[in-house]
Amino acid sequence: MTSIGSDDRGWLRAVSAEGGHDTLLSRAGQRVHPNRRLSDLVQGRPPGVTGSQWSSASRASFDFVVCSAETGRAIVAVEIGPVASAGSAEKRVERLKDAVSEAVGLPVLRIGSATLRAAEHGRRLVEYVIDARAYAAGGAGVAASGDEPEPVGFRDILGRLPDGRTGAVNDLGALTRAAAVDAYVAGRVADPIVRGLHVRWADGPAQGWSWVHVRPDACLVERVSVTEHRFSCGVDPARLAEDLATVAVGDRLRQNAVADLVPRAELTAQIVALSRRHDELVGGFAFDHLCAD
Template sequence: MTPTATDDARLRPVPCDGGGSFTRAGHVVHGHRRLGELVAHRPEGITGHQWSSATREEFDHVVCAADSGLPRLAVSIAPAAPPGSVRLRAERMREAVCAAVGLPVLRIESPTLRAADHGRPIVTYVLEARDYATAVPPVGPDAEALDPPVGFRDIVGRLPDGRQGYVNDLGALARADAVAAYVARRLADPIVRGLHVRWRDGAAEGWSWVEVRPGQSLVERVTVREHRFRCGVDAARFAEDLAALAVGERLRSPEMDEPALVDRTELRRQIRALRDRRDELADDFAFDHLCAD
């Protein structure tokens, strides 16, 4: 989120209306703003049609500099747009305008997570993670530290249920809920499992699942797309933690019926299909053990 003078000239300050705004890590975060409220004028290379369509599109949250009010990050949390849909075309036009004016975008695609319920804690998490990453010095070959600094996601402390664990694991409550549900005989297995990958196009994808009935699992998938932005934590692990968070939401839903569950054989087939696309991955597939019978 390091702007240039040219970027700032293309953006306009966002006034604080007092409703739903909050301050975190030196930034003011606003809810629901149209792109037209953030961009001062149509940038070069954007057609009139693109401009007209894009400026009507909303972001769920906009992070602004506390001193100037200028936008520093736009956040979208919504289900993935269907291929070839009008919404997908509108999103692409919106992102083209954001790229032209240098506005970073964080897009989180999930069928379960919603901005109204999860947006504020997710944005808070990202800002605090970036703030922590900036404060912790990098470790290189000439570093004097004997031990490398602990990453934001790997900080250990006391969890809300009293146990020791990773306090910045967004799926921590879901994992505790799964254990409680298992003890109450509402789940067949207490462990929330998962995987994550990063695609060469820059997108990160996380899966998470828990076995509700023998051989039948509740599965969630989340995609994180960073445009001119870095979350302060590994985006792929972030996506998996978000998927675990979504599992927790589903566990608290009374609508966990048979059609929502995935058979073990089908889940393994889907994981194998993901493994078979390893040539499209930015890193090697690290979850071969989940493919075994």
């Protein structure tokens, strides 16, 4: 597949808030539009993309497009849903969209999850990313120097949680942790603690795992990937992936959708296998304590 890797955003079309282009929300000088085709964003077939590629890719859509309220130009296109399997038609369309996006410098954020969906989770996720980026742009995410205290990242801001405790107010998994306690009190899970891990592949996406012991020997497990193309979420994508996996666990707990459990021994074996690939991970593997769980 041909891609020129250009940063020439002159190919990007301004997305109007009129003419049927509904605005899902406006926030921090940005507008969010749902369900936009690539042809809504790109002005014709860009150089380096074949006619066949453009014909297929232009009809494909993104779940959300975040645009500048001032210029209408896309800041990032967002996808949320199942990871396309290798060799599938969905994977082919994904590659075509990536080729066109690369050619015109369109940033893309892709959330891969078997449980999370744009309709149910997209608005909160997009709001979160907009707020995290605004926080980082304000200087809070800049590393400290000298004797200055280490700045607090967006994910780690402390405040009052809905249950009255003090905790990380921007932890997307906070409601899941409360739901796990409720499920434990009701006798629906064997342990109220939500566990997890996160990694970032050197040549691939960030990935987060989250699980809860429904039975002593079986776990409800969710995995989420976060892929940033020419884009930064404003928070560590690996931690975001784990938080989103925790959100998915919470959804299944609240719906009592606790089928397809993973044997505890099998989950531990998968964690051990992951730890052995530490050389392929950015920053290595920091969860060896889970290998003997």
